Amino acid sequence: MTLRELIGRLAAWRRREELDRELTDELQEHLTLLEEEYEREGLSPAEARAAAHRRLGHLASTRAESRDAWGFPALERRLQDLRYALRGLRRSPGFTVAAILTLALGIGANAAMFAVLDRVMFRPYPLLRDPSTVNRVYLQTTFQGRRSTNTVFPYTRFADLQRETQSFSHYAAVSEWRFAVGRGDDTRVRKVAGVSAAFFGFFDAAPVHGRYFTASEDALPLGTTVAVISAAFWRREFGGDDVVGRQLKVGSLDYRIVGVAPADFVGTVSGEPPEVFVPITTIAANLGPYSRDTYWLDYRWDWVEMLVRRKPGVSVEAANADLTQAYVRSRAQARELNPRVMADSLVQPRGLAGPVKTAAGPERGDDATVLLWVSGVAIVVLLIACASVANLMVARLLQRRREVSIRLALGVSRRRLLAQFIAESLLLSALGLAAGLVFAQWSGTLIRALLLPEGSAFNLAQDARTFAVGIALVLLTTLLTALGPMVIAGRGELGAMLRGGGRDGAARRSRVRSALLVFQVALSVVLLIGAGLFVRSFGAARALPLGYDAGPVVEAVLDARGESLGDEQQAQLQRQMLEAAEAIPGVEAATTMNTRLFRSNTADLWVPGVDSVASLGRFNFQLGSPSYFQVMRIAIIRGRGFDASDRQGSVRVAIVSEAMAERLWPDREALGQCLHVSLGDGGPAIGAPCTTVVGIAGNTRQQALVDDDPMLTYYLVAEQFAPGALLPIALRLRTSDPTAHVERIRAALTRAMPGDGLAVVRPMQEMVDNQSSAWRLGATLFTMFGGLALLVASVGLYGVISYDVTTRAHELGLRRALGAQAGDVLRLVVGQGLRVTALGVIVGALLALGASRWVEPLLFRVRATDPVTYAAVLGTMLAVALVASLVPARRALGADPMQALRGE
């Protein structure tokens, strides 16, 4: 269409009514002239009139065709179709509400899942400039076929990679921490990001006040203590005052605020945005003199993440090769300090410039995998919803066959009829999207709690990307739901059905509907089996004997915030804090510990008579005070636990786990054996004094929930091995609900700390729960979606059978009149429902078996072909089908057989 024609059409469309009048007059005039012509040729007036009409053709259709030149006929017809569809939907509110709700569940679930996936995996960070050229650095090693990928490494490695690569224009080191920020009552633990000065250059984000810190303030070995605060922090804590130049205590150091970042700036974190940004070269100093003096020299401490921007024209492959070479050189450097760094030929080191979001990276973790699975599940739910709505639409088409046949007789083309089906589907889908977004937003709290890192924003209404996906989903559902009517209409069955009235079309149309139903039942079965498998995995993970009881225990991490204390004073503080903890009402016992749950600490270990302890496994140590075993409820199987006599200066003693005793001394008594332990400060273990094994403890899952190997644990007396440290404290409460007491304990312990020091307290069970989060996530979401699918499928089943019973009322009545018993009719109707369901169940079970290979790695101690789960799901489905077909069957029995006879 040329521009000129467009303008012409627009102009004509604006005065189309006037044009229509003129055209009518004109055609009338033409008719008159034709009549006159025929009369001149000798026809009678009546004959002339008839002939003229024949010539001009159907006046109305000539007019209609002429009108097509004005405006945009195709568009107008679509609008007409939509109006027609709207009228139709309004006439049957029951169908409309059912269809919209069903689609809303499907579309809403998918929109919500996309919103989550997008945040976790795809969406670039706000304000990040040219995101396609920004990468996170991943370092990979493959040892004995097992690949491990690291995104966190020593600062020294970051410096090496920066020095040794040429592919990148920008480099930044990033590290997230939770530090106490502020002084006195305003002190709170907040997220603090240590970043390189170059970090800000990755973004288009000018500070709203002041400036960012500079490279000279972020210099080795010790950066300047300057800080940039987030806009949210600035507004909330400072009321938006001029803060540049003010002091802010972050962790153990005093910082000077130099700027305020803009509102959307979150850096590259997931979840809760950082509130303070400080030079990464000040982080180590914040943690203590040892890290401050060594972090830039040795390779012992993994704590830095690395962002790079590729130079223009540098491909990812070239960058990977460059990084790999630099990594190899950096490992050579590390080997000079520590000869035990393994040879490159053994571990095949590789550097990768990968996605900034780790969930999209080479090792995405179980949570992200489950998330992808659940997104697949959401799509299945959508398919079930579409099948269900398509089924409803076919039923509706059959109910409206009189109307449809009249329209066909009036010359409405088959294409136009199809266009109207599609318009109806489109309208339903669009309304489904609207309802679905409301539903998704409404369940947003749940979704956020389950799926997103703590503190993530989740607002679907303002999210253009989710909305765009929603529109795409609407188009998809429109096509899928219009498919049912289209198959019928397209196969020319419509005419046959219309001619046949109600009775003999029944068999054929129910084949389409039964197929849809089998599809629904099959997919529901797949989802329910998935739900069952995850529920059982979650149950198995929860039922694992942990070897300890974290339920009523809280842990308190003590932070002296840079109060410089000597070793003796620190030891005294530790004792005071332990006493303060024991004095808190409701506390049964308290102990120090150095290794928090699911962290791991290893020391240099030498055992006489054992060649290489390291080759036997990874031995973790735990430091504790005498009541450690009482607090954690770890069983002492033989020998003794710690007691009050195990103090600083007394004979060094250790307690080892059963697994460790078995591994080190397989055919000897472990009690009385010697361990030589060096915690890193006292030279090699071989020269360390003997630590006597005095007890054997039960095995525990303290390092990992599901991996059996880390049950190699030994316990040492904190006072004997780390007399000058301020260790976390674990408190056992006399309550089953420790959460309610967290605040009270935090306040009491913080009061007991000197200066700006504070305690951070949380229930230990949280950490146990986090370990099984992937299964809990899977179990919750699969169950939710599986339940939805079951509901939708049973409603669909009920709808189909009840519709069939209605159309067969006559036949069933006749059967009764001719002597069929109630039981026969019941069997007939229920049997039909069960047959369809059984077919769906079989197909579903086969699909699930086919997918079992991929689910297996996500499960825990449950086979993907678990017969219990399969039996339970199949039983449930058949029971639901039985109920769904019994209800209409009973209604069929209620019909009066005499009525059917009279109708014959």
Next chain:
Amino acid sequence: MTDLTAGLLAGTLDLLILKTLSFGALHGYGIAQNIRRFSGDALRVEEGSLYPALQRMQVKGWVRSQLQRTPTGRTGRYYELTDDGRTQLGHESESFLRSAAATTRVLRSTAG
């Protein structure tokens, strides 16, 4: 006599209308009459296609119309060519003649 219908010869119908109008303004009936007359009664325009074609050509800007008194004293809508219409006529007749000549050559060709 051949009826021109909207199918195969739709482009030709536009061409015939444009040509007819190139001799001066006419109303719809007159256009139909003239096409019939010029073709020596060989072509007859289906009125059912004539009016849609005229509306189309107006929107495209090839033809414009205004109300005028007819010779019989009634008021009728007279169509006339615009400058664009005249150009279009040139193009269309050129290409029609060329393809007609080519078709003729094919039809008159002999084997070998």
